Amino acid sequence: MEETLEHFYNPDGIAVVGASQNPSKAGYQVVRNLTQRDYHGAVYPVNPGADNIDGLKCYPSLSSIENHVSLVLITTPAAQVVGIMQEAADRGDVKAVVVLSAGFSETKVPENAAMEKKLLEIARGAKIRVLGPNCTGVIDTATGLDTTIEPTVAQNRGGISVFSQSGALGASILCFMDDQPTPLGFNKWTHSGNTCDIDVLDALNYYGNDPSTKNILIYSEAINKGREFIEAAQRISPQKAILVLKVGRTELGIKAAYSHTGSLAGVDQVYEAAFRKVGALRMAGLEDMIDTAKALEMQPLPKGNRICILTEAGGPGSMAMDEIGAFPMIKLAEISAAGQQRLKEVVPPISLICQPMGYIDITAAAMEEHHTEALKCVLAEDGVDGVILLSVPPTFLSPESLARSLALAARDSKKPVLTCLLAGKWVREARKILEEARLPTFDTADRAARTMINLVKRQQYLSSLGGEVRI
Amino acid sequence: MEETLEHFYNPDGIAVVGASQNPSKAGYQVVRNLTQRDYHGAVYPVNPGADNIDGLKCYPSLSSIENHVSLVLITTPAAQVVGIMQEAADRGDVKAVVVLSAGFSETKVPENAAMEKKLLEIARGAKIRVLGPNCTGVIDTATGLDTTIEPTVAQNRGGISVFSQSGALGASILCFMDDQPTPLGFNKWTHSGNTCDIDVLDALNYYGNDPSTKNILIYSEAINKGREFIEAAQRISPQKAILVLKVGRTELGIKAAYSHTGSLAGVDQVYEAAFRKVGALRMAGLEDMIDTAKALEMQPLPKGNRICILTEAGGPGSMAMDEIGAFPMIKLAEISAAGQQRLKEVVPPISLICQPMGYIDITAAAMEEHHTEALKCVLAEDGVDGVILLSVPPTFLSPESLARSLALAARDSKKPVLTCLLAGKWVREARKILEEARLPTFDTADRAARTMINLVKRQQYLSSLGGEVRI
The missing domain is CATH 3.40.50.261 (Succinyl-CoA synthetase domains)
Known part of the structure; x- marks a missing residue:
């Protein structure tokens, strides 16, 4: 399995499967964010029914792209995703896939959960890393890359990198950062959605090694690989502050987190002790997090x-x-x-x-x-x-x-x-x-x-x- | 002693002693707030060196005002205040005095504290109630009266009345209320400064009886007449919510409050128990207070x-x-x-x-x-x-x-x-x-x-x- 997440933030060719000419579709928003913002790398829309999207040549299928593709963004209906993943695996050059499509394990319908398992199997076989499904992907203010469907995210550059298990809360964090008296910049932003493969631990490791990330913000509902998380945090924490907003302080919070992402938020005292051990700063809420990030960034x-x-x-x-x-x-x-x-x-x-x-x-x-x-x-x-x-x-x-x-x-x-x-x-x-x-x-x-x-x-x-x- | 505070909010003639033509003086700001805003009652500036201020006839002394005066605002240097209080007492019609002047007990200089004691003695002898010294007085959005020196207070009308021992925090409360997505109105606002006479208990009693006050916000560093406060709060609390922001939760907070107003903030558990007993809502901070006031006002x-x-x-x-x-x-x-x-x-x-x-x-x-x-x-x-x-x-x-x-x-x-x-x-x-x-x-x-x-x-x-x- 490809260990680094580099291809998500700095890819060599991006294919958008499910690209659309219809402004009300995610497949349109994604292409627009890739072409009309600061990103300058190659983008290949895939849609069998279109010749060109937003001025770009459109391909009938992922396999028909003759150039190098290391990152694939999928915005098709869920039922098509397994097949597209197989195409990506068959290409041989794809290292990273963001599945924006929803309709997998988060529905708690067994057939949908099985599709998620299947696409992950294919990816693992081909050493492809997967972000999602049911996620909006990444933003990198260094390369200008933005795989999300949000039209409003201001790409202010700064040293803080953000990981959020919740897309809405991740988006809110960026909104709040931008809405400070002077916009508070960020470096990278990652939303993992259903988190079938890439999780908080992967993001922490990547941000830890990323020279342009100065400090790390995490919103998480559960941290499943506890021992590895502690080891990684212990390694990174001396260099970079790790700010953690972790719900599940109370019984109701634990139930809501389970409802949301199926996360087992776990016994809060265990988390609290682990965070203290590794020097991660537990945040009381969104405002505490932004306040602290701002102070670390500026002072x-x-x-x-x-x-x-x-x-x-x-x-x-x-x-x-x-x-x-x-x-x-x-x-x-x-x-x-x-x-x-x-x-x-x-x-x-x-x-x-x-x-x-x-x-x-x-x-x-x-x-x-x-x-x-x-x-x-x-x-x-x-x-x-x-x-x-x-x-x-x-x-x-x-x-x-x-x-x-x-x-x-x-x-x-x-x-x-x-x-x-x-x-x-x-x-x-x-x-x-x-x-x-x-x-x-x-x-x-x-x-x-x-x-x-x-x-x-x-x-x-x-x-x-x-x-x-x-x- | 005059029991009601009515003359502070709805006076029959206001004299401003220390009124000034100089925009950098408090005596100018006070006259301006009384004349150029919504207040329509009679205002008599007093300044022996001026004929008229802001279009109003100016009087050489408090005693020379031939019309009825029930409220006197004093903005002179501290040394003159005792003499002016005596003049107010001698008039016979004055019921209420706001001493905006600073330089009394808050300086912790014995001579200054003695002046404060003296002015209170005179006031008590003449059944005059005193707000201050070292305060900015009152605002009443019903009558448009504003005795403060703040040029920026928006008089949005609402049901919440505010009492603050701290002028700055009292002003901040109004700023925050005005700065909501839709300005949150207020009814009356009172700042007691050194609190030589009128205190949180007086304000609570007055607001409790005031038909236009729906709910009550209090910022206080100490509540000295504990038993009476509890009795009043118990009487008022069933009709009006009492929101209390009370510092002194920790040793350092107690020391700061003492430094600020000489208040003995006292054992916090005692306050906590008292507030609970009378149904007063203890606020965690300014934001909690404004949030709660807004909900009570709107829902x-x-x-x-x-x-x-x-x-x-x-x-x-x-x-x-x-x-x-x-x-x-x-x-x-x-x-x-x-x-x-x-x-x-x-x-x-x-x-x-x-x-x-x-x-x-x-x-x-x-x-x-x-x-x-x-x-x-x-x-x-x-x-x-x-x-x-x-x-x-x-x-x-x-x-x-x-x-x-x-x-x-x-x-x-x-x-x-x-x-x-x-x-x-x-x-x-x-x-x-x-x-x-x-x-x-x-x-x-x-x-x-x-x-x-x-x-x-x-x-x-x-x-x-x-x-x-x-x-």
């Missing part, structure tokens, strides 16, 4: 667990402190006596400096320079490993101008700065400015705090390994 | 705890199930055999109906009419008390058209329907359409589920009271 990790909360407002400050306080592994930063003196000189006189230690409230009297000077001051402190900066920009401040100044103040910092400007649409442009300067912004103070907790968890995992690791 | 409560999850996508469905599963008080709905048969007729053949019972996955094959017919079907079931509807609108569907159809399908339902269309900006317009039809939308499936849990908690509290209560 360095803290070098330790000493976090400074610098706030312009006591309410949001208290909410961030409440979150941090629930994780004894996090310490509030130590600000030196000299640092406190310096702070006193640069913030409004009524500010509350280090009450308690590591917590600084510059109050609503804070102007732009109070925010920025205080930030520079705490970033310069040896006892500070990371900063959560919170502000409900006071009436007299321009949020955009504040954002520009904060971006300057944090520039070149080797310590993570996570920001929350808390004023809905009045800070939308300011958040964009911050994120364009690679300072991640969060919707609420508690989400900024939870994200910092995730960064510290990652740092502590890396520290626990000792030796040379990426920070 | 009826469930009549029981049997919730149906109707999803187009297994991933989000599993995530909602995971949330619901953590609350044993929630049951999945019972769908009758006839209902299941009817569902089978109206949804795509590969749908998963009641696997498990009460959970329906209509799959990505679902078109618009599958969504709407399934929704009508489950709403008609006796065993369904509320519906969580989830969809990542499939590629071939128009989210806007889907939203319009769902709104029609849920129209006149006496059961709550909470929706989540999970696709970032691609469903923004669709969410607006749903919310204009009073179907609340949520950013993620788990947030929709948590909101339903809050509705069920409220329903169960009301049921526990027996007798006649608002549903």
